[in-house]
Amino acid sequence: MxxxxxxxxxxxxxxxxxxxxxxxxxxxxxxxxxxxxxxxYDMVKDGIHVRTGLKASDGYMTVVNNCTNCHSAKLVIQNRMNEDRWRATIKWMQKTQNLWELGENEQIIIDYLVLNYPPELKGRRSNLDNVDWYVLE
Ligand code: HEC
Structure with a gap:
């Protein structure tokens, strides 16, 4: 029951x-x-390749295909360098991180990087405003 x-x-x-x-x-x-x-998958919106966040200017697909396999494109985007330093970074990855020979793509990639991610204050975020500060406990 x-x-x-x-x-x-x-x-x-x-x-x-x-x-x-x-x-x-x-x-x-x-x-x-x-x-x-x-x-x-390869949508570009407002000049940005949506999947990686890379700027969709000349040669960006070469960068997508060679530079987003081992690490996120963010690692590329957050670095701003001149031609010599981009080249040295690529050489360093080839020597120590198993990055393959890029052949004629190397110049395409470097031109893209120097044009879009040069060492300028461009990458600086704008000032904070309207912040609600709070006290850490
Ligand atoms: C074979 C794997 C591989 C490929 C492909 C690759 N990288 Fe890297 N990369 C690495 C590794 C591993 C690191 C170190 C990551 C870390 O420190 O967390 C790195 C680091 C970096 C850094 C940071 C360097 C620093 O000084 O902090 C940049 C910028 C970078 N890669 C750009 C690129 C670009 C541009 C390409 C395309 C040409 C590329 N990577 C392709 C493996 C790769």
């Missing part, structure tokens, strides 16, 4: 459980990745 009562409440509960799980699946749908991203 007790078993039947427990079963009865279990079934009642089960109803409410399934309601809450349908609420959950609605939330799940809200955060789903938009389908466009799936065919946007």
């Amino acid at each position: 007790a078993f039947i009562i427990i079963l009865f409440f279990y079934l009642l509960n089960y109803e409410s459980l399934s309601i809450s799980s349908s609420v959950l699946s609605e939330e799940y749908q809200l955060v789903k990745k938009p389908d466009v991203m799936e065919d946007a």
Whole structure:
């Protein structure tokens, strides 16, 4: 008898459980990745190659294909160097990190990097304003 009562409440509960799980699946749908991203592997938006964040100017695909295999493109973007230092960085990766010979792509890549990521204050973020400061505890 007790078993039947427990079963009865279990079934009642089960109803409410399934309601809450349908609420959950609605939330799940809200955060789903938009389908466009799936065919946007090489999408360029506002001059930026969306997948890597690299500026989509001449030669960027050569950079995507040779410079984002081992580390994120962010490592490339956050560095700003002149031609000599970009060249030295590439030589360093070839010597110590198994970066392959780039052949004539090397100049294409360096031209791209010097044009888009030169050693300037360009990369500096703008000043903070409207900050809610808080006290560390
Ligand atoms: C074969 C793997 C590989 C490839 C391909 C590669 N890198 Fe690297 N790179 C590395 C490794 C490993 C590091 C060191 C990462 C670390 O310190 O966390 C590095 C570091 C860097 C750094 C930071 C250097 C520093 O002084 O901190 C830059 C900039 C960079 N890579 C640019 C490039 C560019 C540009 C290309 C394309 C020509 C490229 N990488 C391709 C392996 C690679």
